[in-house]
Amino acid sequence: MKREYILFPIVGLLSLLFMYAAIAKAMDYGFFVSEMSKSPLLMKYDKQWLAPGVLGVEFLIVALLSFAATRKSGLLLSFFVMLLFTLYLSTLYFFYTNIPCSCGGILGKLSYPTHIIFNAVFTLLAAAGVLLYKTNNAR
Template sequence: MKKHIITVIVILISMLFTYAAIFKGMDYSLFLADMSKSPLLVKYDKNLLAPGVIGTELLIVILLNFSATRKLGFFLSFFVMAIFSLYLSTLYFFFTNIPCSCGGILGKMPYPVHIVFNICFTVLSGTGVLLSNKS
């Protein structure tokens, strides 16, 4: 049963990060433009940050899909989702009219929905970490 739960979590997280990376890559110039509008990212070089974000998303998918690296993938996913949830919450509560640079349907979600969505995936990633610790 635990193996099936882990498989479902891997599929869900892999779908999320694959979808996010593809949409960011498909309209890369919009992704860069939206990142440039973030008051929390003004000090960072978007030409380094943007490919780093997409690369990290794809790395998580790769790590999750091999049993030898799955636990690391869950840890990285948990960290990324927690940081991004905090990032979105900060934008929502302290700034106004900041576009989300997620792309696709994720970028169209209202901030409160997106924050809850991210927290759910953070919990899924944490569950994956805990279940893989017991393996």
């Protein structure tokens, strides 16, 4: 089976995930910032800088994944951001109580264990995309 047949859906799924997440947060930006402010891991950070930074990175990933010339960078950034989000959620879930979820849309409705598994699956998809991209373009 050609690697492109696996890589194309991975890029598509990651693009959809980051576009959906960014739009959902942007549409209810006040809630996003409010919930982010309640996070025990983010209390010392300036939300007026962090919140738009998160949105900017999510939209940047979508843009990078959209073009062949920047797709490798988009896959790498997707992997690191998903890994960071997964570690962040896992830390909140296992070490804190009364934990907020600043995720927008349907993702905010997931239980923490389900959300962690969801993120881990997308982290693995992004890692697979990076490996397939490198292998595919090494020829």
